[in-house]
Amino acid sequence: MLVYGDQEVCEHPCRRIGRLRRGFADAGCAASGLERHGALVTLFIEASELAQGLADREFHAAGMDDPTPAQDAAMAVVMALAGHVAASWRSAGSSDALPDAAELSDSLDRLSTLPLPDSVTMRRAEGYAFYSLYPEAYLEAAERLPPCFAGSPVVIGLRSIGTGLAAMAAVTLDARAPVTLRPVGPPFQREIRVSERLRAILLANPEAAYVIVDEGPGLSGSSFGAVADWLEDHGVASDRIAFLPGHGGELGPHASDRHRRRWAEAVRPVVGFDELFRSGKRPIPTPEHWxxxxxxxxxxxxxxxxxxxxxxxxxxxxxxxxxxxxxxxxxxxxxxxxxxxxxxxxxxxxxxxxxxxxxxxxxxxxxxxxxxxxxxxxxxxWLERGWRLTEVTPDTVDRLADYLAFRALRFPAPPGAGAALPDLLTMARTNIGEALGEDATTALDGWTADRLAGLEAGMRRVVTDNRLHRWEWLRLPDGRLMKTDALDHATAHDLIGCQDIAWDAAGGIVEFGLSDEQAETLCRAVEVEVPLDRRLLAFCLPCYIAFQIGYWTFATGSDPSAAGERRRYEEQWKRRWPTVAGGIRYGVTAPRGD
Known part of the structure; x- marks a missing residue:
């Protein structure tokens, strides 16, 4: 099943450097405490993304990880900000405890004087964006490493998010700036590609200990495992390798036997969210006081x-x-x-x-x-007295139309946001083929590359809702219909992202179970305010259902109710796909493949 995807942003490095300068000056003016601390963490994340983007750009150009002046200078900025975050964390955001700002200023100066590319692609770290993974947790986890790892170990961060997390660990361990690596290859069989120069740096001290830092592990832990494999294959004893992961669980079901044995015996301290913020044992107050x-x-x-x-x-x-x-x-x-x-x-x-x-x-x-x-x-x-929407009435359709039109008008998507239509088609074919068999995918045969290119050219991408299920709507005692969970699903950890408002129109038709007449009413009401491409809507309908099948398939492992939801979408597909494949639906003639 295809469900997940990465969020990326492209930016000129000098623009990011300028924002770091201004942001640091503003942070100095912020009220002490959590507000200032949060501002410093924001700058740290911004700098970490820049360092990751520069390193990955040079990795793709060289075909391997190799140290360069730009990478070193960018990591120096990250290390300087990591020092500020660490001092702020330990002093509850007091400005009196922060390091001298000169180190950060000098680091930014050195980076800005280097020849930098016009644009760098940076990945939004999913742990920071979605999963309440805090860099401060790695400060404290590093403190729990045994003494043999405290003597200035070699710290290795795995890009993307490991770039910054490794810097936090290095600050605690009083180590040099970390080396960052990009594991590549099949998801469950990652490997690293290291230049001879970087190999010499990593292995310079035959007695060194190593700390490998990343979020995860996921289904296989192969990113952590690839680096540890490389170190062991180059003579590093397993008891000199420690891990700083994002959780304390075991490796997932796709882990190799070698990786699973190593993980079971390895040193891998973790400090979770509850211990970090809810225990009441830290200088920063607990969340109920924020x-x-x-x-x-x-x-x-x-x-x-x-x-x-x-x-x-x-x-x-x-x-x-x-x-x-x-x-x-x-x-x-x-x-x-x-x-x-x-x-x-x-x-x-x-x-x-x-x-x-x-x-x-x-x-x-x-x-x-x-x-x-x-x-x-x-x-x-908190909408205390709201109750879940159960009945679709005429005012419900009107409210949905107003909501979709408003989003289309007010939330234009940033450049490059959202999956391309061919990627949505690939997702739909994959998910439907796995769930219902290859014969069911014939409903998608008419969507040729030329037709999709024509649709793509006319798209108006917006920050779509992407979560229009009935239970996300509440009816208040005064009769108003309110949308919940409306803020972030277009930037979630999935492959959909920002789409044309036709995607949300398709979602509304499916989730509200609209009849043909109600769907036509919805579309015409939206069209009063914004353009709505009916052919694009016809394409989005099967893709939306296919995505939901994949999403709820993954969810079945953590909630029994998800299996019933998957079956509901499968039944939707079985009822709709012959019509979608060759007939007229909601005023749109679906392509026949001729």
Whole structure:
């Protein structure tokens, strides 16, 4: 099944360097405490992305990892900011404890004087963006390494996110700037490609210990394993190799026997979110106090809503499917001023973008009121007395049309965002073929490369909702229909991304179970405000269903209700695909392949 994808951003390095300079100056003016600390973490992530982008660009040019002046200079910036984050963390954001700013300024100067490319492609680190992975956790995890790893070990970060995480570990271990590597090859059989010059650097000290840093491991742990394999194959004893991963679990089902044996015996300390922020043993206050200046002090302990636990508060526990592994961390906070949803929105600029989108949607009356963003978590008003949408009425279709038109008008997508139509077609063929057999994919045969190119040329990509399921809509006591979970699915850890509003129109038709007449009403209402390509809609319908089949297939491993949801979409496909393949649907003639 094809479901997941990476988010990338392209930018001129000098523009990023300028933003780092301005951001650091602004951070110095921020109020002390969590606000300043969060600003420093944002800068650290921005610098880490730049270092990753430069290193990957040179990797692809050379076909291997090889040290260069640009990589060294970029990593010096990351190390300087890692030092500021570490000092801020240990002093609860006090400005008095921060290092001298001269080191960072000098590092930025050295980087900016080098010949830099016009554009660098940087990957948004999924741990920071989606999975509440905090760089401070690696500061503390590194402190738990045995003494044999404390004597200035060789720290190796795995790109992408390992670029910055390794710098955090290096600061704690008083080590030199880390080496970063890009594991490549099949997902479950990664390998590294190292130049002779870099090999000599990595193996210069025959007595050195090694610390390999990344998020994960995932289904195989082959990225961690590839680096450890290389070290062992070059004479490094396994007891001189430690790992700093993102979680304390075992390797996934696709791990090799060699990797699984090593992982079971390896040193691999982890500090998780709850220990880091909720134990009350750190200088930074616990999350229920992050918003006290705006929402007031808590009157009850935080209530965990992650992993589908939110369903019980709306009386839908067991009646609504969930994908716990993909859900963002979320809590219910109760203060004297009311009840508030605290949801992880992402560190750095990712969270800032979500906050701005939340404010815009609330001002238009579509979503709950956002209150503040603090160190990755967005606080918004909890819709206490709303109930889940069960019946589709005429006003429901009108509300959906208004919502889609508003998003299309107000949220243009950044350049390069979202999967191309051929990639969506590949996803649909793969998922439907695996779920229903190759014969079922004949519904897609008419979508030729030429036809898709014509559709692509007319697309108007926007930050689509991508989450229009009925349970994401709440009816309030005054009759208003409110959208929940509306902020970040176009930038989620999947391959869809930002699409034309036709994608959301297809999602609304499927999720609301609209009849032909209702679907036509929806489309015409949207067209009053924005263009809606009916042929593109005809393409999006089968692709949307195919994506949902893949999504809920992956979810079956973590929530039993997901299997029923997958079957629901499979039945949708069986009912619709003959019509989609050769007939007329919602005013669109689907291509016949002639």
């Amino acid at each position: 918003f006290a200046d705006t929402l007031g002090p808590p009157v009850a302990p935080l209530e965990e809503l992650s992993g589908g636990a939110w369903r019980r508060l709306y009386g839908t526990d067991g009646g609504v499917p969930a994908n716990p592994q993909q859900e963002r961390r979320k809590f219910l906070l109760r203060t004297g001023k009311g009840s508030w949803l605290l949801k992880y929105a992402g560190l750095g600029l990712t969270g800032a973008d979500v906050l701005e989108r939340a404010r815009t949607l609330h001002a238009a009356g579509f979503t709950a009121e956002p209150m503040a963003l603090r160190h990755g978590f967005l606080a918004e008003r």
